[in-house]
Amino acid sequence: MDHFQYKHGELHAEDVALSCIAQHVGTPVYVYSAATLTRHFGLFRQALAWTDHLVCFAVKSNSNLAVLKLLGDLGAGMDVVSGGEYLRAKAAGVPGDRIVFSGVGKTIPEMRMAIEGGIRQFNLESEPEMRALSALCAGMGVEVPVAVRVNPDVDAKTHEKIATGRSDNKFGIPISRAIEVYAEAAALPGLRVVGVDVHIGSQLTDLDPFRAAYAKVADLTRALRAEGHAITRLDLGGGLGIPYRRDNSAPPLPLDYGQVIRETVGDLACEIEIEPGRNIVGNAGVLLSQVIYVKRGEDRDFLILDAAMNDLLRPAMYGAHHDIVPLIEPSVGAGVQPYDVVGPVCESGDTFRKGAELPGMAAGQLVAFRSAGAYGAVMASEYNSRPLVPEVLVQGDHFAVIRARPTYEDMLGRDSIPAWL
Ligand code: LLP
Numbered sequence: 001m002d003h004f005q006y007k008h009g010e011l012h013a014e015d016v017a018l019s020c021i022a023q024h025v026g027t028p029v030y031v032y033s034a035a036t037l038t039r040h041f042g043l044f045r046q047a048l049a050w051t052d053h054l055v056c057f058a059v060k061s062n063s064n065l066a067v068l069k070l071l072g073d074l075g076a077g078m079d080v081v082s083g084g085e086y087l088r089a090k091a092a093g094v095p096g097d098r099i100v101f102s103g104v105g106k107t108i109p110e111m112r113m114a115i116e117g118g119i120r121q122f123n124l125e126s127e128p129e130m131r132a133l134s135a136l137c138a139g140m141g142v143e144v145p146v147a148v149r150v151n152p153d154v155d156a157k158t159h160e161k162i163a164t165g166r167s168d169n170k171f172g173i174p175i176s177r178a179i180e181v182y183a184e185a186a187a188l189p190g191l192r193v194v195g196v197d198v199h200i201g202s203q204l205t206d207l208d209p210f211r212a213a214y215a216k217v218a219d220l221t222r223a224l225r226a227e228g229h230a231i232t233r234l235d236l237g238g239g240l241g242i243p244y245r246r247d248n249s250a251p252p253l254p255l256d257y258g259q260v261i262r263e264t265v266g267d268l269a270c271e272i273e274i275e276p277g278r279n280i281v282g283n284a285g286v287l288l289s290q291v292i293y294v295k296r297g298e299d300r301d302f303l304i305l306d307a308a309m310n311d312l313l314r315p316a317m318y319g320a321h322h323d324i325v326p327l328i329e330p331s332v333g334a335g336v337q338p339y340d341v342v343g344p345v346c347e348s349g350d351t352f353r354k355g356a357e358l359p360g361m362a363a364g365q366l367v368a369f370r371s372a373g374a375y376g377a378v379m380a381s382e383y384n385s386r387p388l389v390p391e392v393l394v395q396g397d398h399f400a401v402i403r404a405r406p407t408y409e410d411m412l413g414r415d416s417i418p419a420w421l
Contacts, residue, residue, distance in 0.1 A: 032285045137189070153175065303341045
């Protein structure tokens, strides 16, 4: 459930009419609902209430400081994958001992930054990275907690670009080699082995792949303990999918997911970490856009919006579906017609949807892309020199701009022309 509903004939975020935000901030603009974020975060906590746990929000899904602050204040930890994300988590007030550092290519400066600022654990993804971190820690005279990310070779049954747990993906170390890698980690200076980490993919709509991966993690944990490693923490990654369509195909809920965790690793008495991103913020955000023109093509009508692939990349990149709805509630029985919904960018890939069924639309009307809170604003760019899309947070009956739209001066001012030109 989210807090974007029609009230008095108009789509609202909580108690704010989205048209009011469009009027004040302009379009395109991302709008997030604080109540939805709070609710979704609470569902994961509830799902793991049976054990010691930390829900680490995957910062990559939405890294706005206001979103991170809201979740951090609720007690969330953060899963970061770069120095920039680490600094964002810290700037939002999240203490280092609630931040885990994942990612296949952490650089020495990034690792040093996290060690100096405080870190809960590094999730190591390869032997060279493990050795580099060890050498860094030895040089700094510190010891850091680490988990090794294992690749369980499980098919996540999701889009190939966001599956990460198969042996042909670049992530983690093959689970078959885990015992020897842990032995080396334990022998290296500066590293304190505390856990096992796994993440098999994103937008999973079936619990079976989780079950298969976590069962392998449970076996590995037992084997590692038998080798003398004190495994006290399991980081089970993120990945639980969300409903992108308002039909009956809703994926399992966090509570069901928590049950799978309990059944597979619940008897190991480990502290459980999870790293959900999309499930917390995906349906807590919409992208508002205005129709610039309705254009008649040879055999179809094009709805040309002021949002484009640079603002919401997912349809162009993954063929992803986002419901597109008018801000004015269509009257009961109103007819619909098909539109190809496109943006102004000069690529045919700048198509949000072909044949979207919408009521008759006209220039100036507003629409919302639903389920756009995760991997929306964070993947936006200024392609075609379109200023970066702004973000707004709603709470109850008020809203705040949490990232302003850059001016053209801001945008041009970041370049410089060398004196010799
Ligand atoms: N932990 C790790 C190590 C990850 O790589 C990811 C996502 C997550 C947690 C969070 O997964 P989530 O709960 O959000 O599914 N841009 C793509 C999604 C890429 C996901 C990458 N990793 C999209 O728009 O669908």
